[in-house]
Amino acid sequence: FEALQELRAAGLNVVFSSTLVEPALLVTLVPGVGSPEAIARRILAPHGLQLVATAPGMFAVTRAAPAGSTEAPAPSGQIAEIKVFASRYEIGRQAVGAPLELSRRQLQGLPGLDQDAMRVTRYVPGTASHALSARTHVRGGRDDELAVWFDDAPLFEPFHFKDVQGIVGLLDPGAVQSVEFYSGVFPVRYGNRLSGVLDFKPRSGSNDHHEIGASLLYLHGLTQGQLDSYPVEWLAAVRHSTVDAIADSLGRTDLEPNFLDALGRFEWKPTDQTDVAAGWLLLDDGLGANIGGGAETGDLNYRDGTVWLKWRQRWGPQFDTLAVLSYTNRRTDRTGSIDRPGSVTGVVADRRRFRERTPGAWRGPGAAIVACV
Incomplete structure (x- = not known):
């Protein structure tokens, strides 16, 4: 058997x-x-x-038939016993929590991303999104139940204009090497979000790459490469919106959107088994609204910054140690006013600050320990 x-x-x-x-x-x-x-x-x-x-x-x-037997035995008039068994089929299955992985080349080949890596989820099953928003609902969950990680560091609401549909994601597709998407079931190291995980890996490689471009959405520049004399890689990317300039040229003064995001990362590889990386992400948004000749005004300003330090040591083909220390600081300032004589007059101001530290992660074959503060 x-x-x-x-x-x-x-x-x-x-x-x-x-x-x-x-x-x-x-x-x-x-x-x-x-x-x-x-x-x-x-x-x-x-x-x-x-x-x-x-x-x-x-x-x-x-x-096997008995040797020399040429005649089938005469059927007996009584059936002694019948055994009935249920069929059993076994199909090779993926491990629980296996992700869907897309490379940078596959990301660049997807239509309709609008130069936004966060919109990749609209091409995977079990998700739903709005055409104007980069946010995603996974398996019927809310749009804030999807965890986003970049270079093993957590990102908190990585969207431009968070209170206005989150129309653009923070990450430039050109700065992404690959992305893994977990739906429903994912490893414990990713925390306690309910719906899923997007885990982005930063662009890397020994060949230098530099680009600059412009679109109706933003101007962008990117540089990535490796030093010849030292085992050090760098990655830098910056994007600045062009929507405000286009709106001004069309004479639209009722809305003034403006956004900027920047990424910087350095990685040092002293040995083939040791990696040390440090990086930072910056988001700076501003949105002004002037409706009805000043009867209603509003100003939204967001500034997010995330820095992280990562160390990875490979002890063997199936065991490594990963330690990540990250810090996120977010500021949100929202003000508005309304002045309709004889009807309503009012002013509102909402200012918020958010800080998050996430230190420590250890993992090996079949085990992971994550500590967060």
Whole structure:
């Protein structure tokens, strides 16, 4: 029984019944060498069993006919016993929490991203999003239940204009090497979000790459490369909106959107087993609104900054140590006024500050420990 299971794992497509091939049956001869089919025929023969082809590449184990028998036995008038078993099918499955992974080349080939890496989730199953928003609902959850990580550091609401649909994500697709998407089930190191995880890996490589460009959405520049004399890699990217300039050229003064994001990262590899990386992300947004010739005004200003330090030590092919220390500081200032004589007059101001520290992570084969403050 176990021998047939091993041959099945080696590529032999064979079906058999445990009542015919009992678990107590033993291999009574040396199987020798050869194909899995030939070995199976040799070990079955001493037990009066044979391998019968049922389809191309598919075999079944049956009882061999007695030697010299040419006539089928006369059917008896009574059936002594009938055994009925449920069918069992086994299909190779992915491990629990296996992610969907996309490379940078695949990201660049996806239509409709609008130069926004955060919109990649609209191309994976189980998600829903609004055409004007970079936020995503995963498996019916709220849009704030998706955790976002970059270079093993957590990002908190990485969107421009957070209170106005979050129309643009923080990350430039050109600065991303790959992204892993977990839906529903994900490793414990990613924290306690309910719906899923987006884990972005920063762009890396030994070949230098520099680019500058412009679009209707923003101006952008990116540089990535490695020093010749030291094992140090760098990555820098900056984007600045062009929407405000286009609005001014069209004579639109009722809305003045402006956003900026910047990324800087350095990685030092003193040995093949040791990596040390440090990076920072900056978001700076401003949105002014003047409606009805000054009857209603509003100003939204956001400034987010995240810095992190990462150390990774590889002890073997299946064991490594990862330690990450990150710090996030967020400021949100929202003011508004309304002045309609004889109707309503008012002023509102909302100022918020947010700080988050996330130190420490250790993981090995089948285990992970994460500490957050």
